[in-house]
Amino acid sequence: MTNADRLPDPLLQRKAVVYVQQSTQAQVQMNTESKRRQYEQVGEGKRRGFLTSR
Structure with a gap:
């Protein structure tokens, strides 16, 4: 991932x-x-810099 992402x-x-x-x-x-697509949405959020918590 680049800073632009x-x-x-x-x-x-x-x-x-x-x-x-x-x-x-x-x-x-x-x-x-x-x-599968739902998990991809979470992964995209992580790649973009959001943290996850449960």
């Missing part, structure tokens, strides 16, 4: 949330592409 510090002071909703356990199990 990183977001400006004032923007990184804000909270970032990745919200995902799936209605049933079957959707979680069957929609593996959706699950």
Whole structure:
């Protein structure tokens, strides 16, 4: 990652949330592409400079 990929510090002071909703356990199990893309969103946030917490 280059510094150009990183977001400006004032923007990184804000909270970032990745919200995902799936209605049933079957959707979680069957929609593996959706699950992969959701994790990619979190990874992109990390690459851009956001920290994660749970």
